[in-house]
Amino acid sequence: MWNWQFALSVLPQLIAALRITISATFVAFLLACILGLLFAMAKRSGVKPLALAVGAIVEFVRSTPLLAQLYFVFYVFPKFGLVLTPFLAGVLTLGLHYSTYLSEVYRAGIESVPKGQWEAANVLNFSRLRTWLTIIIPQAVPPLIPVFGNYLIALLKDTPLLSAITLVEVLERAKIIGDNSFRYLEPITMVGFLFLITSNLLSLIVQQVNVRLNQHLK
Amino acid sequence: MNTNAETAKVQPMVRYRNICKSFGDLKVLTDINLEIAPSEKVAVIGPSGSGKTTLGRMLVTLEKPTSGTIEIDGEMLWHKTVKGELVPADEKHLRKVRGNAGMVFQQFNLFPHMTILRNVMEAPVHVLGIPKDKAKEQAISMLKKVGLEAKLDNYPRQLSGGQQQRVAIARALVMHPKVMVFDEVTSALDPEMVGEVLLVLKEIAEEGNMTMLVITHEMAFAQEVADRVIFMEGSIVEQGPPQALFGNPHNQRTQEFLSRFRNA
């Protein structure tokens, strides 16, 4: 049933496609980290309309499927003159989708910074931006690393959805190989194991980062 | 026949024989031999880490002795005899013998998702198989005894620590155990609530029938209620009637321990 020779012959193609998967993961996650922080800050800004608008966006994005969002961005945006490559549409949507989760994580982290820190910054006459950048974020973020790590791995496992908007990432590559050779068993099974290996590697990396960044707190 | 032989014939309610207990490398109890007569009230005192709580917990199967045997009312707790040989007891045997013992914890351990009434009814209904209405009657009368008949439908979190501990006592009493372990039942309480719980304990002690093993830091209470006081520190260091042990301790360790309380 399982043909090792065939499996080995298609492995290089899968690994090449895995690179796309991994770069999509990191670009989207970086975007999610930045957007999520901006959302969290906007919600705390005290500017009511801004906070409400951001709140509505976050609720809507969180309450709809990633796949439906991908279709919307990839097929509807061009109607309004914004043509995106599958990769770009994919990472933008993934980034936006996960930013709504991360904004909640940031919120919890920011709330855990003692109120006295804000007051101290105030007394020292720090600007609002400087308070955020030098006082609040450096304290709020390191303890969140494990949670961020979980979302990074969840995001990795959502990247196969980009195949629905024609991006040839690792799962789509496996499907193409299957379509051409009529052998689906080996490529799709191997993709499963590639995800298992990649997600476990990522989780090891996250643990290392967590130890490095948080050791001074212990 | 002398009187000593006469008393030896009375079967003790509890008998610890050559009990040792280690947690890993840490030896907490060494060669404990202790007999408690029916309806005797024994107070166990000693510094923290002296193994006194472990001694009590072994009687209700929460800790397993490393070696030695324990009997309750003449029956082996942790062992049973099969064809004349002592073998480790199974769950069924443990449950049977454990039914004779009860315990009240330092931390109350009430069931937070049940009302006070249900806390007290739960075991009679589901362990003893007593019909619900009858169990309810018994539970209410037991709660009356500890002065909490007004709180039947409250949840534990709505009660003060002292009230919660009184419920825990009622919950244990309603099972009518022959022997009851009280494990530092006032140690987790605010000082102003200690009195109400001790009062309930004293009433139970004065009723007389139940054998009691009271692990405590309340020296005055031990003196008042106990027939015998045991000072422990990994093993039984000294024991005797309260007047003797508190008034004229022989062992130097006992003297040091007691003097700390007097000065406090």
Next chain:
Amino acid sequence: MHPPFNILVQLLRGTVVTIELTVFAALLAFVISFIVGFSRMAKFWPLRAIAIIYTEFFRGTSLLVQLFWVYFVLPLFNVNISALAAGILILGMNFGAYGSEVVRSSVLAIPKGQTEAGVVLNMKPSQITWRIILPQAFMIMIPTFGNNLIELLKSTALVSLITLNDLMFQGKMIQNTTLRTTEVFGLVLVIYFCLAYPLTLGVRWLERKITVGRA
């Protein structure tokens, strides 16, 4: 009927499938969560090992990869199941793996004293589990289970990629034939939102209720 109403009617037909899929997959996930969660805590180590492999496998690989595997690979072994059954099975097993962690951590969160109180009252282990531990652990599970249910609902859209005619599938098909891309995909998003948001509000309400109860 005139557009866009005919579109809406077709989409609602798909919505029924989405709801069906969500309900059945959630039930399966719920059952699996408990079975696997308790197996993780079993004394018998092979059972623990199987449970760990199960959760690691379903959590470590991707949901879409799992769906594709069932859809493309299982037929090679002469196992043919409908897209709906495949969807229920894989979504149920996948979310069951996540749910088992919720069950396990909630049960472990109940203080040891609760079990001890049960032992001392001479309850059977099964009575301690069912009457003491589970009712308390369940309250801890509810909010996370609620959030997982919302994630599950959103994940059902993936099943359209293995041809189940759910809401997402209908949307894609109508878009293909009518090319009314903006309306169709816009409506799809709105319908999903209308399904998921009440759940979100419900979970928040429950969460508040439970926290108040504990205070």
